[in-house]
Each structure stands twice: as structure tokens, then as C-alpha cells.
Amino acid sequence: MHLIEVAFKGNRKDFFLWEADELPPLKAAVIVDADRGEDLGIVHAHGELAQKRNAGTPHGYGEAGTTKKVRRLATPDEVKRAEEMRALNEDARRRAMERVKSNALVMKLSDAEWQWDRKKLTLYFTADKRVDFRTLVRELASMFRTRIELKQIGVRDEAKRLDGIGRCGRQYCSSSWLPELRPVNLGVAKDQRLSLNPSQISGACGRLMCCLRYEHEFYVQSRKRFPKEGKIIKTKRGEEKVVSNDIFRERVVLRGEDGEVRTILLAELREEAEAAGAPLPVIAAVTPSRASEETEAIEEMVETEEDEAISDEVIIADAQAPDVVETVASPSTAQSDARERRPNRRRGRRGGRRNRPGRGPRDGSSDSTPPAQGGES
Numbered sequence: 001m002h003l004i005e006v007a008f009k010g011n012r013k014d015f016f017l018w019e020a021d022e023l024p025p026l027k028a029a030v031i032v033d034a035d036r037g038e039d040l041g042i043v044h045a046h047g048e049l050a051q052k053r054n055a056g057t058p059h060g061y062g063e064a065g066t067t068k069k070v071r072r073l074a075t076p077d078e079v080k081r082a083e084e085m086r087a088l089n090e091d092a093r094r095r096a097m098e099r100v101k102s103n104a105l106v107m108k109l110s111d112a113e114w115q116w117d118r119k120k121l122t123l124y125f126t127a128d129k130r131v132d133f134r135t136l137v138r139e140l141a142s143m144f145r146t147r148i149e150l151k152q153i154g155v156r157d158e159a160k161r162l163d164g165i166g167r168c169g170r171q172y173c174s175s176s177w178l179p180e181l182r183p184v185n186l187g188v189a190k191d192q193r194l195s196l197n198p199s200q201i202s203g204a205c206g207r208l209m210c211c212l213r214y215e216h217e218f219y220v221q222s223r224k225r226f227p228k229e230g231k232i233i234k235t236k237r238g239e240e241k242v243v244s245n246d247i248f249r250e251r252v253v254l255r256g257e258d259g260e261v262r263t264i265l266l267a268e269l270r271e272e273a274e275a276a277g278a279p280l281p282v283i284a285a286v287t288p289s290r291a292s293e294e295t296e297a298i299e300e301m302v303e304t305e306e307d308e309a310i311s312d313e314v315i316i317a318d319a320q321a322p323d324v325v326e327t328v329a330s331p332s333t334a335q336s337d338a339r340e341r342r343p344n345r346r347r348g349r350r351g352g353r354r355n356r357p358g359r360g361p362r363d364g365s366s367d368s369t370p371p372a373q374g375g376e377s
Contacts (some may be wrong), residue, residue, distance in 0.1 A: 010161035
């Protein structure tokens with residue numbers, strides 16, 4: 001069997017198995033196995049590319065593999081039916097929003113996605129706090145007469161699903177090519193000497209731009225070749241202070257003892273430092289593996305500005321039994337709930353004081369001073 005990556009609405013992708021010998025063409029519509037039915041998607045990758053993406057993307061299965069299969073190529077009538085479902089998705093989202101407002105729930109329904117066979121409706125939402133959605137799910141199951149799935153996502157995932165154009169004039173990286181949404185902290189902007197004003201370095205989702213994250217390694221490795229700003233080095237003109245570095249033009253701005261400022265190329269500065277008997281340290285070439293290790297070490301040292309950990313709680317209700325609501329929570333959510341329910345235990349000092357008759361000084365001797373009786377204490 002061949003491994004195939006199939007794309008669905010909202011940049012959602014999954015991997016399936018293809019049993020035929022001849023691979024389907026790219027961007028071909030196919031019918032695949034879905035939750036208790038069938039769904040329609042577009043072939044995004046196959047062959048070696050699909051194997052590579054299966055091992056390196058968050059939605060991949062790795063060595064475990066997948067058991068879901070592609071059933072057949074979609075017919076023109078089935079593709080036309082899928083196009084008609086897009087109008088039904090927006091209608092379902094609007095009707096669900098009315099029920100959200102009637103229940104006074106603090107949540108935002110971002111998107112709705114009907115399964116191709118209309119056996120399941122998935123609603124994606126964002127919320128700042130945890131809300132009890134069980135009543136809402138029952139009402140939606142009775143309204144649409146199908147299986148309802150409420151799925152909470154973060155603001156970055158919301159931007160990935162809805163797609164758009166960033167301030168750079170190009171499509172969102174998260175929607176076009178970025179394989180994984182990794183957290184971005186304020187320390188990344190500091191290393192790149194950018195403005196720390198959130199309005200200037202934030203994307204359309206309101207969080208720090210994803211491009212800061214994958215450009216960070218270039219800045220870290222490039223600055224290692226330059227002397228630190230504020231450091232005093234020896235050149236042919238004597239001792240000079242490093243004012244700033246231009247990593248793109250390979251230039252260094254120096255200020256001498258007499259206050260004169262000059263700009264010099266990095267290669268010329270190294271030659272002058274060697275002639276003065278104080279050569280600058282030479283940074284060896286960094287391999288990709290070592291670069292990734294150093295980048296991870298830097299991330300651990302920098303305090304994270306934002307927490308993108310979403311509970312990933314999925315609430316499901318079936319039209320057959322709307323009173324039965326199934327809640328599936330991730331292990332991280334269960335652990336956080338356990339920490340909230342755990343009582344706070346007061347820990348004493350080493351050795352404990354359980355069997356001691358009374359409190360005494362730290363040296364172990366008893367305190368013979370009688371307690372004050374009346375008067376001033």
C-alpha cells in the first residue's frame with residue numbers, strides 16, 4: 001500500500017493508505033474513511049514526500065502508521081456535492097452562534113465543517129476560559145439531527161484554518177507551508193533587535209508572528225561571529241568600544257577613546273585585532289544538529305511570553321442519544337484538573353514536630369519562660 005496525504009477544509013490534513021498500484025494524481029478529489037462514514041478530500045502529497053511529512057509533521061503517525069484507507073477517486077457529481085456543502089457550513093455556523101448567544105456562553109465559533117456524508121458536524125471554537133458546553137451540544141444535536149463535535153482551538157490554529165494575508169503581503173505561513181505551530185516568546189524578538197511593542201511584532205491572530213521563530217536561529221548563529229556590543233577591544237588605533245553590529249552588511253561600529261566613531265568591515269577588524277595582539281575568537285562552523293541543540297537551549301533560558309497550551313477538549317453528542325454527552329480530554333487537561341483538586345498540604349521542617357510536647361528553640365532546649373498573665377505582653 002502507498003501512503004497518501006489528503007487535505008480537507010480549513011488546512012486540515014491526514015494520512016491514508018492507497019491500495020491500487022498506480023498512485024492518484026496530485027490535487028485529485030478522493031473519498032476516504034471518516035468517523036462512521038466517508039469524507040471527501042484533495043490529494044496533497046504521495047510517495048517519498050508523503051513518507052517524509054508523515055515523520056515530520058504533528059498530524060503524522062510516524063512509524064506506527066495509519067489504518068485508514070482511500071476508498072476511491074471521487075466522481076464529478078460527488079465533487080459538485082462537496083462544493084454545495086460549503087454553503088451549508090456557513091449556515092450551520094450561524095445557527096450554532098444563535099444557540100451560543102441564547103445560552104450566554106463566552107465563546108467564539110470560528111468555523112463549522114460538515115462531513116461529506118453529513119453524518120457529523122464539527123464546530124471549532126475559541127474561548128479564554130473553560131465553559132460548560134454540554135447543554136449547547138444537546139441542543140445542536142437535536143437541531144441538526146446528526147453527530148455534533150465541539151473542538152476548542154487556539155488563536156494560532158484559528159488563523160491557520162481561516163487563512164489570510166499577513167502584513168508582509170503573503171499568505172499566512174501557518175496556512176501555506178509551516179509544518180508545526182511552535183510557541184514564540186518575547187526573547188526571540190530581543191535577540192533580533194526588534195521593537196518590543198506587541199502591536200508591531202504581532203500577526204493577525206494577536207500573537208507574536210511565526211516568522212520570528214524560524215528566523216531566530218540565523219540571528220543567533222550570525223551574532224556569534226561578531227564581538228559583543230559594549231565590549232572594549234584592541235585595534236591599531238588603541239582601545240575602542242563596540243557600539244553596534246550590522247550582521248547583514250558584515251560591519252561593526254566602533255568608538256575610540258577620543259570619541260571618534262568609525263565603521264569597519266568585520267574581516268578588516270579581525271586583521272587589526274590580530275595585528276594588535278588581541279585576536280577575536282573564531283567561531284567554528286555549526287552543523288544543523290548542533291544549531292538545533294543550541295537553539296533549544298536558548299529557548300529554555302528565555303521566559304515564555306505566552307502559553308499556547310489548549311486543553312484540546314472535545315465534546316461530542318450524537319443525534320441518536322442527545323442526552324448522552326461524551327467528553328474527551330487530553331492528558332494535560334486531566335493532570336491540570338488533578339492539580340486543582342489536590343489539597344494543599346502544609347509541610348513542616350525536616351524531622352517533623354508531631355510527638356513534641358511543645359515548641360522549643362532550634363537548639364532543642366526547652367523554653368522555661370512562663371507565659372505572661374495579664375498586663376502588657
